Amino acid sequence: MTYQVRPLGPGEQQLAWDLGSLAFGYHEQPMPEGWASDSPSRRTLGVFDPAGRLVAKAVDREQGQWFGGRIVPVGGVAGVATAAELRGHGLGRLVLTELLGGARERGAVISTLFDTIPAPYRALGWEEVGALVYQRVPARVLAEIRPDATTTLRPATEADIPAVQEIYREVARAGTGMMERSGPAFAASPTQVLADHHGLTVAVDKTGDIVGYASWDRGPGYDANGKLTVDDLIGLTPEATRTLLAMFGGWASVAPTVLIRLGAADPVWSLLARRDATPESSQPWMLRVVDAPAAVAARGWPRHLTGEVDLELADDVCPWQQGPHRLVLSGGDGRLEPGGAGTVRLTPRGLASWYAGAATPQQLRRSGFLTGGDAGTDELLRTATAGPAPTLHDYF
Numbered sequence: 001m002t003y004q005v006r007p008l009g010p011g012e013q014q015l016a017w018d019l020g021s022l023a024f025g026y027h028e029q030p031m032p033e034g035w036a037s038d039s040p041s042r043r044t045l046g047v048f049d050p051a052g053r054l055v056a057k058a059v060d061r062e063q064g065q066w067f068g069g070r071i072v073p074v075g076g077v078a079g080v081a082t083a084a085e086l087r088g089h090g091l092g093r094l095v096l097t098e099l100l101g102g103a104r105e106r107g108a109v110i111s112t113l114f115d116t117i118p119a120p121y122r123a124l125g126w127e128e129v130g131a132l133v134y135q136r137v138p139a140r141v142l143a144e145i146r147p148d149a150t151t152t153l154r155p156a157t158e159a160d161i162p163a164v165q166e167i168y169r170e171v172a173r174a175g176t177g178m179m180e181r182s183g184p185a186f187a188a189s190p191t192q193v194l195a196d197h198h199g200l201t202v203a204v205d206k207t208g209d210i211v212g213y214a215s216w217d218r219g220p221g222y223d224a225n226g227k228l229t230v231d232d233l234i235g236l237t238p239e240a241t242r243t244l245l246a247m248f249g250g251w252a253s254v255a256p257t258v259l260i261r262l263g264a265a266d267p268v269w270s271l272l273a274r275r276d277a278t279p280e281s282s283q284p285w286m287l288r289v290v291d292a293p294a295a296v297a298a299r300g301w302p303r304h305l306t307g308e309v310d311l312e313l314a315d316d317v318c319p320w321q322q323g324p325h326r327l328v329l330s331g332g333d334g335r336l337e338p339g340g341a342g343t344v345r346l347t348p349r350g351l352a353s354w355y356a357g358a359a360t361p362q363q364l365r366r367s368g369f370l371t372g373g374d375a376g377t378d379e380l381l382r383t384a385t386a387g388p389a390p391t392l393h394d395y396f
Contacts, residue, residue: 001050003094008046013031013037013038014031015046016044016057019057019083020037020079023081040062041063041183042059042060043062044059044079045058045095045099047095055086056092057079058080058092058099059078060076060102060108061074062074062075062076062108062183063179063396064180065177065179066173066180067298067299067300068176068301069173070300072299073110074109074110075103075104076111077099077112077113078113080092080095080096097124100290100317103290109294110287110289110295112177112287113285114284114285115285115286118286122286124348125288125318125348125349125352126348127288127352127358128284128285128358129286129356131282131284131285132261132285134260134280134281135261135262135277136258136278136279137259137260137277138257139249139256140252141272141276142246142248142252143249145249147242147247151203151205151239151240151243152204153202153204155202158190160202161194164210164213165182167213167234175388175391176356176388177356177390178392178393179394181394198218199218200214200215201213201214201216203243205240211237212233212241213244214233214244214248215231216229216230216248224256226254227255227259228248228257228259229259231261231393233260233261233262235267238270241268245268245271259280262277263391264391265388286352287353287356289321290318290321291321292325293321293335293336293337297334308326308328309327309344309373310327310343311326311327311343311346312324312372314345314347314348315348323342324341325339326338326339346369349367357387357390358389360382361373361378365378
């Protein structure tokens with residue numbers, strides 16, 4: 001059977017809703033008025049059978065994520081669905097392969113996604129590099145934390161939103177993989193930002209500067225099932241972090257459970273015993289390099305690292321980037337030039353893990369994702385992407 005792969009037309013949004021709602025379990029809900037799978041930051045690619053039925057789809061999101069202190073253009077993959085009767089027939093591979101090519105054409109250099117099952121994405125070159133994790137912490141534990149006497153808390157106002165966004169950006173810039181919350185995908189007004197959560201609390205230091213914030217939601221009930229969900233808790237100072245965290249301890253009598261979205265090395269851990277926190281949910285996310293030379297040029301690299309290593313990239317899904325290349329790093333910049341001896345061979349999953357700093361060359365070698373090279377090339381590659389563990393605080 002011959003299938004057609006193309007962008008959805010304006011009159012085909014109901015088809016996307018029907019296929020997605022059935023796949024993800026909200027089929028009984030009617031399509032909201034004005035809903036569209038496509039927007040200025042989203043492009044839906046569909047697979048149509050000869051009868052014109054939409055049988056598979058995937059969404060390419062235009063977004064940016066921080067790597068090495070720079071924003072890297074990303075194709076975020078979402079809404080991947082295949083008709084139940086045709087799963088296992090290669091339609092997901094068909095639409096995702098086309099999506100990767102289209103994302104590259106519009107300027108994306110890597111692709112990221114949250115996987116419900118890794119196998120089909122790994123077959124196409126994505127690899128798990130991190131997870132979005134909510135930790136369950138008893139509020140009584142937080143009640144034992146003493147707030148800072150010189151730091152005050154208050155509800156955020158619309159005038160505070162630029163400062164809140166800059167606090168997030170400062171932390172994201174220093175991290176690995178954090179979303180850049182600007183552009184078409186994050187075009188909400190200050191009014192909408194405040195409305196997105198039950199509470200947005202800012203921490204103010206003794207000079208009047210906003211030095212931290214927390215965004216949170218209050219669950220129903222005030223018995224043993226009561227809980228708070230904290231999406232962001234970011235302090236630029238230890239006093240702000242401590243005071244914000246202590247605030248949630250004040251809910252212990254009516255919301256005994258606090259769910260906090262935390263990365264593996266978040267400063268909040270300096271105030272918690274690991275045994276007092278248990279993962280409530282963990283959503284792995286994956287990365288794939290779409291345009292290797294452009295991806296190397298886009299991210300930042302260690303400023304004091306200078307060196308070269310010859311790579312051989314194997315990639316039959318994105319053939320435009322396979323073959324021998326020479327990685328050259330100097331002064332915080334990197335470039336990937338064609339040619340070289342192909343000393344170190346990387347599979348697509350190995351390239352993804354290395355680029356994200358999710359695995360060392362030795363780990364990749366043990367996984368079969370990297371072959372060739374020696375201790376010297378391993379050390380350069382390890383140092384090049386050493387840094388904070390890949391972290392995402394935004395689900396898409």
